[in-house]
Amino acid sequence: MESFEDFETKNLKFDIKSLKGTKASLLTRILLRFWPEKGMIWLARELGLATDLTEKANDLFSKVKRVEIVPSESSFGRGFKIILDRNTALYFEQDGDHFVYDGPEMGEYEKGEVTIFDNLE
Secondary structure (H helix, E strand, O other), X not given: OOOOOOOEEOOEEOOHHHHXXXXXXXXXXXXXXXXXXXXXXXXXXXXXXXXXXXXXXXXXXXXXXXXXXXXXXXXXXXXXXXXXXXXXXXXXXXXXXXXXXXXXXXXXXXXXXXXXXXXXX
């Protein structure tokens, strides 16, 4: 049997070493030792991780062959778009100190610029 440090289940991976000091319940620790798959699910719930959201995102992005990030040409403010397989764009607009999802758009898109993050510190 593989160690649970290397264990993944339902597309959910944990770096157990980074969880040192986490207050996992006794039941969760027992499950992690003897039934790692169930233990991982319980641990994710205890930590408040959005496992359903993670699984949906994994389902989407595992089918995508090409992902590009480009600044959006929005007149509403700063933003960017994530282009999936050069035919679907997911738009994000700045809202104060973070970005919010603004919706999808379909069509054919040019290749993005892979050096978009090169000038960031």
